[in-house]
Structures are given as C-alpha cells and as structure tokens.
Amino acid sequence: MNQFGVIVRSFSNSAAVNSAIKNVTIIGGGLMGSGIAQVTAQAGQNVTLVDVNSDILAKSQKSINNSLGRIAKKIYKDNPQEGEKFAREASERIKTATDPVAAVKDTDLVIEAIVENLDVKHALFQKLDNAAPAHTIFASNTSSLSINDISSVVKRKDRFGGLHFFNPVPVMRLLEVVRGGETTDSTFDTMMQWGKSIGKTCVACKDTPGFIVNRLLVPYMAEALRLLERGDASARDIDIAMKLGAGYPMGPIELLDYVGLDTTKFILDGWNKNYPDQPLFKPIPILNKLVAEGKLGVKTGEGFYKYDKK
Ligand SMILES: CCCCCCCCCCCCC[C@H](O)CC(=O)SCCNC(=O)CCNC(=O)[C@H](O)C(C)(C)COP(=O)(O)OP(=O)(O)OC[C@H]1O[C@@H](n2cnc3c(N)ncnc32)[C@H](O)[C@@H]1OP(=O)(O)O
Numbered sequence: 532m533n534q535f536g537v538i539v540r541s542f543s544n545s546a547a548v549n550s551a552i553k554n555v556t557i558i559g560g561g562l563m564g565s566g567i568a569q570v571t572a573q574a575g576q577n578v579t580l581v582d583v584n585s586d587i588l589a590k591s592q593k594s595i596n597n598s599l600g601r602i603a604k605k606i607y608k609d610n611p612q613e614g615e616k617f618a619r620e621a622s623e624r625i626k627t628a629t630d631p632v633a634a635v636k637d638t639d640l641v642i643e644a645i646v647e648n649l650d651v652k653h654a655l656f657q658k659l660d661n662a663a664p665a666h667t668i669f670a671s672n673t674s675s676l677s678i679n680d681i682s683s684v685v686k687r688k689d690r691f692g693g694l695h696f697f698n699p700v701p702v703m704r705l706l707e708v709v710r711g712g713e714t715t716d717s718t719f720d721t722m723m724q725w726g727k728s729i730g731k732t733c734v735a736c737k738d739t740p741g742f743i744v745n746r747l748l749v750p751y752m753a754e755a756l757r758l759l760e761r762g763d764a765s766a767r768d769i770d771i772a773m774k775l776g777a778g779y780p781m782g783p784i785e786l787l788d789y790v791g792l793d794t795t796k797f798i799l800d801g802w803n804k805n806y807p808d809q810p811l812f813k814p815i816p817i818l819n820k821l822v823a824e825g826k827l828g829v830k831t832g833e834g835f836y837k838y839d840k841k
C-alpha cells in the first residue's frame with residue numbers, strides 16, 4: 532500500500548490497537564508538534580497543543596486543517612461528506628493553550644516538540660514534572676539530544692522516553708521509540724502500544740546520538756553540504772543525483788530546507804560541542820550564513836532554495 536494506504540489501514544486499525552493513553556499534551560506547535568497533534572487526533576485521542584502565543588497556535592491549526600483536508604480527500608475520495616466529517620472531528624479533538632502547566636493537569640502523555648535546545652527543554656520539563664499527574668509519561672521528540680540528558684532534571688525518569696517522529700508527521704510512517712537509562716519496561720511498552728495506536732510503525736532504539744535514522748542521515752547530509760561548499764556540484768545537481776541515483780524522495784539539500792535550517796544548526800552545534808574532535812560536525816559557514824539571515828528553509832520561504840509563500 533502507498534503511504535496513504537498505510538494511513539488508511541493504520542487509521543482504520545488504530546482503534547484495534549488499544550492504548551492506555553487517551554489524553555495527550557503536545558508542547559510546541561511548530562513543524563513537528565502540529566503534525567504529532569494531528570495524527571494523535573486523527574486516531575481519536577484528545578489533544579492539547581501548547582505553544583508560546585496564540586498567533587503561533589493559529590498558524591499550527593491552519594497547517595493541521597490543510598493537512599487534514601489533503602488526507603480526507605485521499606481516504607474518502609468517493610464520499611466527500613464523510614471526508615469533511617473526518618477532518619472536522621479530528622480538528623475538534625485538538626484544543627490549544629499557551630499555559631503548559633495547566634495543559635498537563637489531566638493528561639496521560641506529554642510529548643515535547645519545542646526548540647532543539649537542552650536548556651529550554653530542561654526548563655520546560657522541570658516545570659511540568661511538578662504539575663502533571665504521577666502516572667503521566669513524558670517523551671521528547673528531540674532529533675539529536677540524549678534522552679538521559681533531557682530527563683536528568685525530572686523525578687519521573689522511569690516514565691520518560693523518546694518518541695522521535697519524522698517530517699512530515701502525517702505522511703512518514705516511522706516512529707523511533709527510545710529508552711532512557713531508567714525507562715521501565717511498562718513505560719516502554721506503553722509508548723510502543725501508543726505509537727501503534729496512532730498508526731505508526733515503531734522501531735526501538737537505545738539512547739544513542741541520533742538514534743537510528745539521524746545517526747545515518749547526519750553524515751550523509753553533512754557530506755552533501757561540504758560537496759556544495761567545495762563547489763564540487765550545485766545544490767540542484769546534488770539533489771537530482773540522490774533522487775535519481777539513490778531513489779530518495781528528496782535530495783539532501785532540499786531535505787535540509789524542509790526540516791528547517793535552524794533545527795539543523797541546533798543539531799550540528801550540539802554535536803560539535805559534544806564531539807569537538809569529530810570533523811564531520813565542524814560548523815558549516817554556508818549553513819550559519821543562511822540562518823543568520825533568517826533564511827530557515829521552507830518555513831520562512833527561503834533557505835538554500837526559494838519557495839512560494841503559502
Ligand atoms: C552535519 C552537518 C549537516 C547536517 C547536520 C544535521 C542534519 C540534521 C538532519 C536531520 C534534521 C532533523 C531530522 C529529524 O529528526 C528526522 C526527520 O524528520 S528526517 C526527514 C524525514 N523525511 C523525509 O525524508 C521526507 C522525504 N520527502 C518525502 O517523503 C516527500 O518529498 C514528501 C515530503 C512526502 C512530499 O512528497 P512529494 O511527492 O514530493 O510532494 P506531494 O506534495 O505530492 O506529496 C506527496 C503525497 O504526500 C501528501 N502529503 C505531503 N505532505 C503532506 C502533509 N503535510 N499532510 C498530508 N499529506 C501530505 C500529498 O498529499 C501527496 O499525496 P498523494 O497525492 O501522493 O496521495
């Protein structure tokens with residue numbers, strides 16, 4: 532089945548995979564948090580999506596409703612009315628909030644998808660640890676930080692793990708479920724079951740840098756940027772080469788624009804700090820220049836490439 536086939540199958544099967552989790556709070560309504568909120572609501576669960584202000588949350592909701600419309604057209608192509616009902620009901624399951632403490636008072640799972648910065652993640656989780664119910668599981672959607680490092684500030688280390696989604700969340704079928712050093716079997720099993728209940732194919736990984744995909748993706752994308760910096764090939768030709776030569780749906784440069792150059796820089800700077808002797812993670816001038824100019828990729832309309840404003 533194509534990705535939509537999987538979504539349809541998973542969507543219809545998601546109810547079949549019972550999960551103890553019914554109420555989910557997602558902190559960070561950006562690229563990833565909005566997608567995680569959407570697929571969770573699509574699976575019939577109650578969602579509270581939190582961000583720092585209502586303008587950002589309005590943008591999150593617009594993005595979610597656009598995506599729901601695209602998926603509804605696929606699943607219910609022969610029954611538009613049912614499609615509208617599916618999209619409306621999923622959207623209605625998502626509440627938004629700007630107060631993270633209030634948003635975790637009655638929740639079973641908190642998924643953090645805020646900026647890739649350990650200090651900011653620490654400040655958030657410290658606040659939530661004293662506010663959420665004792666049974667609530669905490670998870671981070673971090674791309675590159677250690678789950679053990681993130682959870683070092685909370686008491687509930689036994690109920691803390693990684694739930695690493697892939698962009699765009701409504702389409703990418705994979706979910707990496709990451710165990711921290713103190714994650715209990717019960718917490719891990721609940722996260723795996725929950726991942727299946729929202730229609731994802733779950734793989735398990737220890738708390739190792741980059742988990743599985745990014746551990747392999749980062750060197751590949753790093754070398755692509757260095758090819759570009761040396762002038763060995765143009766961005767366009769590097770992307771065409773990897774799509775036609777390796778069968779990738781996107782080339783590495785357009786993928787960097789797609790995931791966000793700010794997030795990319797956060798990840799690279801973090802790994803360079805942790806592994807200063809690894810030449811692969813040395814700062815990349817062309818990346819730093821674009822980020823300094825506010826050219827963050829698709830999300831700002833320009834990165835390595837220019838994009839039509841949506
Ligand atoms: C060391 C120095 C440098 C590097 C340092 C650090 C590097 C950091 C890199 C990692 C950064 C973080 C990474 C993160 O932690 C993990 C990731 O997320 S990795 C990225 C994973 N994702 C991908 O690889 C995406 C690859 N691209 C694709 O799969 C496709 O291009 C696409 C995005 C699905 C778009 O498909 P296209 O065919 O190109 O375009 P369409 O618009 O036609 O879409 C196809 C199909 O999908 C539907 N669709 C697309 N987007 C959405 C959406 N948001 N919601 C709903 N539906 C969507 C669309 O309707 C189409 O449906 P169809 O008509 O085909 O049925």
Ligand SMILES: NC(=O)c1ccc[n+]([C@@H]2O[C@H](COP(=O)([O-])OP(=O)(O)OC[C@H]3O[C@@H](n4cnc5c(N)ncnc54)[C@H](O)[C@@H]3O)[C@@H](O)[C@H]2O)c1
Binds near residue numbers: 643645674
């Ligand atoms: N971009 C990707 O492709 C991708 C894929 C997988 C995982 N991730 C990870 O997901 C996380 C988010 O990435 P993104 O691309 O969605 O970033 P983003 O910049 O699109 O969204 C981050 C959101 O978090 C909000 N935020 C920041 N601090 C906050 C706080 N203290 N409280 C509430 N909201 C806060 C911001 O306002 C923003 O809307 C990062 O850890 C990233 O590494 C990213």
